[in-house]
Amino acid sequence: MxxxxxxxxxxxxxxxxxxxxxxxxxxxxxxxxxxxxxxxxxxxxxxxxxxxxxxxxxxxxxxxxxxxxxxxxxxxxxRILRDPAVLPAIPPHRLPGETVQYLLPSRYCASNQFTDFVDSNFGRFQGGARLAAIRDWVARHLSYVPGSSNSDTTAIDTFHGREGVCRDYAHLLITLARAGEIPARFASVYAPGVTPPDFHAVAEVFLGGEWHLVDATGMATEGEMAKIGIGRDSGDVAxxxxxxxxxxxxxxxxxxxxxx
CATH class of the missing domain: 2.60.40.2250 (Immunoglobulin-like)
Known part of the structure; x- marks a missing residue:
């Protein structure tokens, strides 16, 4: 493309x-x-x-x-495309060193606060299947509402408010993935079909030994995103x-x- x-x-x-x-x-x-x-x-x-x-x-x-x-x-x-849902997770003790920071809490993604929630709701899934279940949960439970958040809104705020924009969808998906022992980072991208047209934010998860872009808003697919940069959360890649x-x-x- x-x-x-x-x-x-x-x-x-x-x-x-x-x-x-x-x-x-x-x-x-x-x-x-x-x-x-x-x-x-x-x-x-x-x-x-x-x-x-x-x-x-x-x-x-x-x-x-x-x-x-x-x-x-x-x-x-x-980009080489593979369905993340079928990829295996890598146990934390076998993760490459460069992925470790994306397994830990960060400013907007307090993953340590969601361990029990992820265990209760997604503990029966493993690897990519867990990530797919988390992505689908975020997509079902959040409403895309422009202007509903600001630069101080965290994943905790989004979880309780159940609304946000692409930045908030990405933060919550990243937070829940990290709580489920899947390294996840924030990616700023360009993609066609984003409404309204703007810089777009998605998650990028480490499964099967490689990184994959995942958009919980459903507006973009991995094969049509041009990556600008990545970070622990939006604070690293404004x-x-x-x-x-x-x-x-x-x-x-x-x-x-x-x-x-």
Missing amino acids: RLQINVQLDYNLSRACDLLLQIEAAAIPEQIIEHSELLLSPCEHLARVPAQDNIGERIWLRTEGQFTADYRAIVRIE FLTAFGPLYFNSQKVSVTQLPD
Whole structure:
């Protein structure tokens, strides 16, 4: 699958401050960047640094006044697809070292608070079957409600409120998977068909010795997502982090499937 990605950001800064930007599709073996162009408004400083686990890049910026970013890319997805539901789990003591952090609680994903719930509701399942049961539970019990959450909303809040947006679906799925001894991390992606069009958030789980993207909202499938970056939760992979006052003007994200 080939995706055409167009992103426009427009913000104002009342004074000079630092920004951390991550909006480019990652150049990794499972996806080929056929074309990429990033146009930024004038900046005092610009430096690229590796993102989490070297998946994608972040850009350090220092600027003031109006900040704009125009990103255009064509990405070809060449991901090897396997149904996670049939894959075996790996016992914690046999997990690769790089997966361990994704088995532990994090800021938005307090998995240690859900061990009893997961044991009671999904304990009869193993491996990918457990993950599939958790995904289906999240899909059934949450309602997708734009504006129902904010940047402080945690998986615990979502569990009790039973509503949210893609970020909240991903956080709750990640939390329950970790509580069920399945390493899970947060992935920021581009995908066609997302409503409303925006940066999309999904979970990525480690089963059968490999990572798989899982979207509990049902809006995207693994074979049609272009990965931007990953993290323990959304705090690690925000598309724009400002270390100072930042004011929103406009934002547009468009993802279109192209002929192969």
